[in-house]
Amino acid sequence: MILNIKNLLLENFGTSGEPIQSFRAPARINVIGEHVDYLGGYVLPAAIDFQVCVSARKNSIGKIQLYSEQYKEVATTDKPIYDKSHLWANYVYGVVEELIKNGFEIGGFDMAIDGNIPQGAGLSSSAALEVVTCFALASLFQFEISREKIALIGQAAENNFVGMKCGIMDQYIVANGKKNQCILLNTDTLEKTYHNLDLKDHEFYLINSNVKHSLQDSEYNNRRGECESALKKVKTNLPRIKNLYDLPIDTNLNSFSFSGVEIKRVQHVMGEKDRTNILLKSFASGDVFTAGKCLYETHDSLSRLFEVSCDETDFLVGMLKEKNASGARMIGGGFGGSILVLDKIGNRQNIEEEIKKSYKEKFNLNATFYGFQISDGVSKLQ
Ligand code: GLA
Numbered sequence: 001m002i003l004n005i006k007n008l009l010l011e012n013f014g015t016s017g018e019p020i021q022s023f024r025a026p027a028r029i030n031v032i033g034e035h036v037d038y039l040g041g042y043v044l045p046a047a048i049d050f051q052v053c054v055s056a057r058k059n060s061i062g063k064i065q066l067y068s069e070q071y072k073e074v075a076t077t078d079k080p081i082y083d084k085s086h087l088w089a090n091y092v093y094g095v096v097e098e099l100i101k102n103g104f105e106i107g108g109f110d111m112a113i114d115g116n117i118p119q120g121a122g123l124s125s126s127a128a129l130e131v132v133t134c135f136a137l138a139s140l141f142q143f144e145i146s147r148e149k150i151a152l153i154g155q156a157a158e159n160n161f162v163g164m165k166c167g168i169m170d171q172y173i174v175a176n177g178k179k180n181q182c183i184l185l186n187t188d189t190l191e192k193t194y195h196n197l198d199l200k201d202h203e204f205y206l207i208n209s210n211v212k213h214s215l216q217d218s219e220y221n222n223r224r225g226e227c228e229s230a231l232k233k234v235k236t237n238l239p240r241i242k243n244l245y246d247l248p249i250d251t252n253l254n255s256f257s258f259s260g261v262e263i264k265r266v267q268h269v270m271g272e273k274d275r276t277n278i279l280l281k282s283f284a285s286g287d288v289f290t291a292g293k294c295l296y297e298t299h300d301s302l303s304r305l306f307e308v309s310c311d312e313t314d315f316l317v318g319m320l321k322e323k324n325a326s327g328a329r330m331i332g333g334g335f336g337g338s339i340l341v342l343d344k345i346g347n348r349q350n351i352e353e354e355i356k357k358s359y360k361e362k363f364n365l366n367a368t369f370y371g372f373q374i375s376d377g378v379s380k381l382q
Pocket of ligand 1: 033034035036037038166167168169332333334
């Protein structure tokens with residue numbers, strides 16, 4: 001992919017010009033802490049070895065010229081304007097716009113993009129593109145920018161330019177990931193600690209449901225709105241509470257004027273806080289069984305209380321439970337996407353074919369299994 005990415009740039013935008021530089025950024029998983037990163041909660045993501053690669057160089061025509069190998073499309077513009085016919089290009093344009101807003105000088109550039117992060121699989125292909133773009137532009141236009149700021153620029157691009165009101169988790173882990181480690185991130189303060197989870201005789205793997213519902217982004221924004229309105233109600237009684245996640249786990253939810261929907265959302269958030277603490281303690285004491293149980297409980301909560309799952313992912317998690325996987329849950333925004341599985345090494349081989357077959361029979365869809373390694377965050381390629 002690396003050799004080819006340079007060639008893609010040369011083929012599409014010519015061989016003469018400034019020196020070419022290449023970069024890569026990873027996909028991510030999240031072990032626990034789902035739908036809490038816009039509520040000041042703790043998340044436990046890790047970068048994984050699927051990646052987006054870009055080659056880029058400055059140009060002297062003052063334009064942004066992009067080529068996507070996945071879409072086999074070129075997109076060009078004089079300045080960042082939302083492009084309805086090349087949706088993928090907006091992640092790049094959004095980053096340029098946010099960098100300019102922050103006072104960085106960005107001139108014209110050419111960029112070729114390739115990668116193997118399955119799109120719509122809940123593995124953050126969009127955050128990877130935002131972060132790699134920001135990292136590449138800092139190198140091309142020679143300005144200093146911290147990894148934390150890169151993550152914030154990526155999130156702002158997604159919030160303001162793309163219109164998806166995501167939290168900070170995805171961009172943060174893509175920018176700051178480290179090989180074999182996950183990050184426990186406080187999304188309120190951005191304090192982080194790196195952890196090496198001891199899986200004992202277990203492993204993680206992923207199953208892509210290959211479902212992407214079209215309402216994904218709007219439903220995501222709705223959930224965020226519901227949590228914001230719940231927080232307003234909390235603040236009328238408890239003005240010191242800054243984030244929904246700060247509510248003590250034993251709070252009596254009937255003391256607020258929540259709607260039925262709001263109660264469910266808040267129950268998810270409080271349950272997730274509890275499960276995150278339990279999971280961290282379980283891994284620390286080598287109790288992988290209890291950690292796995294937390295994953296199943298999180299899935300159940302995302303499905304019943306936060307209502308971001310779907311029949312297909314519920315079915316896959318149900319089958320994994322039946323087949324004695326130690327834990328499993330949907331990850332990321334939801335409404336399809338991928339399942340993270342925690343399983344005894346060796347069990348995957350026993351159950352993979354049967355799960356694929358049953359899933360195909362029921363939904364006429366393929367379930368794709370992936371193994372992965374925990375990898376480094378964004379970096380420059382030599
Ligand atoms: C998406 C968003 C993240 C986070 C997850 C859910 O991946 O981009 O910010 O909210 O959903 O935890």
